[in-house]
Amino acid sequence: MKRSAYVLLALGIVSVAMAFQIIKTSLNVTVRDELGNTVDGAKIQLFENEDDYNGEKNVVAEGTTDAKGFYRFKEIKAAAYYVIVRKGDKDNSGGGEQIGKLESKKLNKVTIVIQ
Numbered sequence: 001m002k003r004s005a006y007v008l009l010a011l012g013i014v015s016v017a018m019a020f021q022i023i024k025t026s027l028n029v030t031v032r033d034e035l036g037n038t039v040d041g042a043k044i045q046l047f048e049n050e051d052d053y054n055g056e057k058n059v060v061a062e063g064t065t066d067a068k069g070f071y072r073f074k075e076i077k078a079a080a081y082y083v084i085v086r087k088g089d090k091d092n093s094g095g096g097e098q099i100g101k102l103e104s105k106k107l108n109k110v111t112i113v114i115q
Helices: 002-019 050-055
Strands: 026-033 043-047 061-064 070-073 082-087 107-114
Touching: 026 043, 026 082, 043 050, 050 082, 061 070, 082 107
Parallel strands: 026 107
Antiparallel strands: 026 070, 043 061, 043 082
């Protein structure tokens, strides 16, 4: 009897904790080169609109990929972003790289190729 009461109590605590869990909108970016290899040290910039993207101003968020070509933007607005990725003489230019609108309170993922 005591054991089942403890199990029910534990399940209740877990349920309440999950109900109040705050999940933030985030974006995982993987950068690859034209051969499919991941690129470390690539600079990533996010812009909310095309004018800012074209003028490379008003950067919303930026980061640099790790040794595995990965960077995570945490707690960002659920929006469609224009993205510039550069490393050395390689970038993702060529027509306005825009990612689809991020899903709110989810972990979103995108892979960007630079050449």
